[in-house]
Amino acid sequence: MLIKHRKASDVLGSEITPKSVFDDRRRFLKTAALAGAGLAASALPSLPAYAARTKLEGVEKTKWSVENLPENDTPNSYEDATSYNNFYEFGTAKGDPKDNAQDFKTSPWEIAVEGACAKPGKISFEDLIKPTTLEERVYRFRCVEAWSMVIPWVGVPLGEVLKRFEPTSDARYVYFETLLDPEQMPGQRAPVLNWPYKEGLRMDEAMHPLSILAVGMYGEVIPNQNGAPVRLMVPWKYGFKSIKSIVKIKFQKSMPPTSWNEAAAREYGFYSNVNPKVSHPRWSQASERRIGEIFKRKTLMFNGYEEEVASLYEGMDLRKWY
Amino acid sequence: MIALTMSDTGTVNGAARTQDKTRTVKRRDPMVWVIKPAVWVLCLAPLAWLGWLVAETIFFGGRGLTANPIEFINRYLGDWALRFLLIALAVTPVRILTGWKQVVRLRRLLGLFAFFYVALHVANYVGLDQFFDWGAIWNDIIKRWYITVGMVALLCLIPLAVTSTKGWIKRIGGKNWNRLHKAVYIAGAAACLHFFMMRKGLQYEPLVYGAIFAGLMLVRAVEPLKRLRVAS
Numbered sequence: 001m002l003i004k005h006r007k008a009s010d011v012l013g014s015e016i017t018p019k020s021v022f023d024d025r026r027r028f029l030k031t032a033a034l035a036g037a038g039l040a041a042s043a044l045p046s047l048p049a050y051a052a053r054t055k056l057e058g059v060e061k062t063k064w065s066v067e068n069l070p071e072n073d074t075p076n077s078y079e080d081a082t083s084y085n086n087f088y089e090f091g092t093a094k095g096d097p098k099d100n101a102q103d104f105k106t107s108p109w110e111i112a113v114e115g116a117c118a119k120p121g122k123i124s125f126e127d128l129i130k131p132t133t134l135e136e137r138v139y140r141f142r143c144v145e146a147w148s149m150v151i152p153w154v155g156v157p158l159g160e161v162l163k164r165f166e167p168t169s170d171a172r173y174v175y176f177e178t179l180l181d182p183e184q185m186p187g188q189r190a191p192v193l194n195w196p197y198k199e200g201l202r203m204d205e206a207m208h209p210l211s212i213l214a215v216g217m218y219g220e221v222i223p224n225q226n227g228a229p230v231r232l233m234v235p236w237k238y239g240f241k242s243i244k245s246i247v248k249i250k251f252q253k254s255m256p257p258t259s260w261n262e263a264a265a266r267e268y269g270f271y272s273n274v275n276p277k278v279s280h281p282r283w284s285q286a287s288e289r290r291i292g293e294i295f296k297r298k299t300l301m302f303n304g305y306e307e308e309v310a311s312l313y314e315g316m317d318l319r320k321w322y
Numbered sequence: 323m324i325a326l327t328m329s330d331t332g333t334v335n336g337a338a339r340t341q342d343k344t345r346t347v348k349r350r351d352p353m354v355w356v357i358k359p360a361v362w363v364l365c366l367a368p369l370a371w372l373g374w375l376v377a378e379t380i381f382f383g384g385r386g387l388t389a390n391p392i393e394f395i396n397r398y399l400g401d402w403a404l405r406f407l408l409i410a411l412a413v414t415p416v417r418i419l420t421g422w423k424q425v426v427r428l429r430r431l432l433g434l435f436a437f438f439y440v441a442l443h444v445a446n447y448v449g450l451d452q453f454f455d456w457g458a459i460w461n462d463i464i465k466r467w468y469i470t471v472g473m474v475a476l477l478c479l480i481p482l483a484v485t486s487t488k489g490w491i492k493r494i495g496g497k498n499w500n501r502l503h504k505a506v507y508i509a510g511a512a513a514c515l516h517f518f519m520m521r522k523g524l525q526y527e528p529l530v531y532g533a534i535f536a537g538l539m540l541v542r543a544v545e546p547l548k549r550l551r552v553a554s
Contacts, residue, residue: 083388084390094388094389095388282520282522283466
């Protein structure tokens with residue numbers, strides 16, 4: 001007898017959008033596209049020259065699209081998600097990144113791929129992203145500071161991108177680095193953190209289907225203050241793990257150093273999975289304030305992605321490996 | 323001063339005349355009629371601005387409170403509580419450095435305004451941020467060190483605010499009162515530490531506040547030494 005185990009990420013029959021609704025949506029999109037075409041006369045390639053508020057074309061719906069969000073999650077406004085940011089390279093106040101990142105140059109942009117892989121080298125941002133179809137991924141975003149948002153990202157599965165560099169068996173971790181450029185990033189002129197910003201994932205975390213490289217938000221090119229041109233988005237971990245404006249990807253055997261862990265090891269572990277049961281020395285992580293709401297809500301294990309990712313940590317003491 | 327000299331020229335006899343004189347002095351005293359009202363206005367200005375931001379957000383869809391208004395209000399009030407605490411702590415150093423003795427008459431007013439903003443900051447934390455979840459608040463106080471330190475500052479300031487009246491000075495005696503009010507130094511240090519611990523990473527802003535506090539304490543410490551030298 002065939003027993004089919006259902007994973008949380010599998011699509012339920014009830015979750016599938018009825019065809020009539022789907023067709024309506026198509027019609028709506030067509031009309032909207034026609035209207036839009038009048039405004040933007042030039043045809044847009046799938047990865048247009050970088051300018052904020054540029055629409056991204058050819059974004060595919062996924063089971064993490066907005067239609068499939070749980071009932072009590074609704075995407076935050078574009079304004080909220082782009083004006084309230086932690087991006088210390090552009091200043092430590094929440095409004096600083098928006099104020100200071102407007103002239104940030106994201107094109108041309110090159111990413112160095114190094115370490116334990118068969119195809120290392122330098123690759124342009126376009127070549128990194130273009131071979132993979134853009135997907136809509138609406139994720140809950142949980143900051144370690146106990147606030148959260150729901151953000152519709154546009155991106156590509158990280159695993160698909162990494163596979164192209166053919167990581168070897170020595171590649172047990174993958175390390176990421178943000179651009180170091182104090183000229184453009186005024187926050188880097190002060191030693192708030194040990195610049196450049198460093199982050200890392202275990203290889204199986206990086207290959208997990210939920211992990212993406214985000215290049216857009218709200219169907220548009222990702223704004224500078226949110227980590228343009230390309231950032232990580234790992235929705236079951238605290239926000240600081242999702243490193244922004246990536247210039248280096250390195251496969252390695254040992255656990256890589258990470259910036260916040262270097263700054264305060266007791267507060268920020270390598271894993272930093274969202275976990276309401278393990279409180280941070282500064283914040284209880286049991287609850288969070290969803291931006292736009294007054295009352296706090298309970299924080300979910302792995303930020304609500306428990307069924308998808310819990311197996312990655314089987315047998316691990318999550319108190320020790322916080 | 324001028325007012326005082328002028329009324330001194332007249333001969334004063336009888337209680338009625340004396341009272342008359344004090345009234346004249348008060349009326350012409352710039353501290354009472356100009357400086358104190360100006361200080362009141364300046365001290366209320368940050369609160370008025372916050373009130374405007376709240377009104378603008380509610381009625382005109384303004385975004386001055388950021389995407390996270392409760393956190394913004396908390397930090398705004400905390401910033402001003404610390405600033406007023408340092409301003410109140412600056413009164414004595416200003417007197418020492420400038421010789422302007424009258425400034426001491428502003429000390430209570432500034433100290434109470436500092437306490438006022440501290441109280442608003444804590445009220446916002448208890449009421450809006452935690453929504454009177456006393457269990458969570460208690461957990462914060464015992465587990466989050468920066469909140470523990472903040473609470474120490476608050477506990478130091480409460481008795482000082484309560485005993486700020488003339489009646490209380492009489493009741494406990496000038497010497498004891500002075501000794502009690504030294505607790506403001508602990509509150510100042512705790513408040514600076516609270517701010518430093520709250521920020522993530524190594525940030526300059528809390529260090530600047532800490533340096534100002536240290537400077538104000540240094541001026542106080544140097545003054546008795548100077549006097550000693552003059553005496554010998």
